[in-house]
Amino acid sequence: MHPALNSRTSCPPDRTSSRPLLAERHVARLLLGTLTGRLPNGMAPVAILLLVTEQGGTLATGGLLCALYGLASAIGQPVLGRMVDRHGQGGVTSAAVLVTTICLLLLPYVDAGTQPTLAAGLVVVAGLSTPPLEANLRALWSTVVPDPERQHAALTLDTGTQGLIYVAGPPLVATLSALHGPGAAMTVAAALGLVGAAMVLSAAPSRTWRPTASRAGRFFGPLHHGGLRLLFLAVGGVGFALGAMNVWAVAVADRHGMALLSGLIPAALSTGSLLGSILYGRRHWPGRLRGQLLAAAALFALAWVPLAANPPPLAATALTTLPGVFLTALITSAFLMVDALAPVGTTTEAYAWLIAAVGTGQAAGTAVAGLYAGQPAIGAALPAVGAAFTLAVLVGARQRLSSAGSTARRGRHRRDDGAEALVALRPPPPPSLPPHRLTPHC
Missing domain, CATH: 1.20.1250.20 (MFS general substrate transporter like domains)
Known part of the structure; x- marks a missing residue:
């Protein structure tokens, strides 16, 4: 019998079950990094709306661009998820976050009223390339917390906290816009997305994650x-x-x-x-x-x-x-x-x-x-x-x-x-x- 196994239960002794979940190695970093990296999801739509109105555009135009961003993000997630399943998290997610960051940084310099096609194009590309951080995190829990019961707790905490990006994001945009304008709010959103993705991708669980060979x-x-x-x-x-x-x-x-x-x-x-x-x-x-x-x-x-x-x-x-x-x-x-x-x-x-x-x-x-x-x-x-x-x-x-x-x-x-x-x-x-x-x- 393997020395690490308990002779009566055939299970390894659990030395971490009583520890707080956030005290487990990598848990807090991955959760905080994912929430930070996904803040553009809650910030960008509001920033787009304020940016368009500041440029003299209508709410209808801003609303259309916000809808395009949300729809493009929904379409892009499964595509990027399939690429992660085939090629791993690092390369795919890094490329995605770079593309979406560049697009968000360029948006304040495009007038949606006089350049609607260019503005719409940047919004669509930014949405399509939204990094699949949430799906990536859910794929990591099985090895970050190997115990199935604590995996369930981690997934529950993960799901419950994701809504915080829609609580913190809009007020942060409103504050930054009031102080420095919506362009600054969009820039901060892009920067936060980049920082959060870097926190996750540089962590050992993400770096060592490997896709399976199956193509079921x-x-x-x-x-x-x-x-x-x-x-x-x-x-x-x-x-x-x-x-x-x-x-x-x-x-x-x-x-x-x-x-x-x-x-x-x-x-x-x-x-x-x-x-x-x-x-x-x-x-x-x-x-x-x-x-x-x-x-x-x-x-x-x-x-x-x-x-x-x-x-x-x-x-x-x-x-x-x-x-x-x-x-x-x-x-x-x-x-x-x-x-x-x-x-x-x-x-x-x-x-x-x-x-x-x-x-x-x-x-x-x-x-x-x-x-x-x-x-x-x-x-x-x-x-x-x-x-x-x-x-x-x-x-x-x-x-x-x-x-x-x-x-x-x-x-x-x-x-x-x-x-x-x-x-x-x-x-x-x-x-x-x-x-x-x-x-x-x-």
Whole structure:
């Protein structure tokens, strides 16, 4: 028997399970670097809007450029994710962040009113080349925190904190624009994206990450799996709810003459999401992953129902925290389902498709809610409609969302022979259990 194994459990002793997750090596750096590197996602749209209006352009032009940026980013993520799965994180992500940084730095020097084609081109290229930092991070957790239970906690914390970029980004742009102009805000956004990506890419887990040799699914990649296609369709409803909520918040602020509400309501949802990540990650939840996913979707949909009654401003702000609490559980379960179902060698791309589906749904929700901004009753109900769509698709797809027999694995890292032997000596897990329950407790 390997000396590191416990004779009664056949598991290595766990010396880190009692340590705070952020105290684990690389965890804080990767999480902070990813959040910093993704700040342009929350800053650039606002900076584009302010930049266009400062140049004398219309809000319609600024809104169109913002929509182009968001749509291009959603399209680019799966493409870059596939490239990462084939060539590794370093080269692909470095090239992407350099391209998007250059485009964002050039935007303040282009007048969208007199040079609309050039401005649109820079915005589209910046969106398409948005580095897949979020998908990359999700692919790294398996080796940064090898214990499956702590992987689940890391993914939950990761998911819950991602909303902070949309809480911190817009106010930072507003402050910088007031002090130095929107051009300076765009420059800072580009610089932060570059610094954050450098923090992640220079860390050992990212540098040593290697893609698997498999090319399962070939051209269609993870889309070859019918269950994943339905899962991506379902989370589009989550994005729709979030996009509609943002427009509804602006409409509520305008209707009541309280401009602060346009930021407070989305911030309340993000606060709920962070709270949900703490609550969800502190205990083990019963049942299989498919059941957890459906339960989270049902609770997320029910949490929007009180808001559909179009409550007063303060009540609306407080009630918006409820969907946020269940949002973390829903998205975390969706990512775990992707990990269970994605064919070997396509995990990063599969993560990117999930992220892109949320982004695409958000763009659709924003567009539809904009059409009904003058009708409070419809605007208040649209987030619930998106959440109900998610639940309906997942219920219909429940037979195909089974992790049984899945052989999905993330990219591999270089390991020493002792570590490989230790992994090889572990007994195989029961195939019917969810990924975060696979390894027997020690």
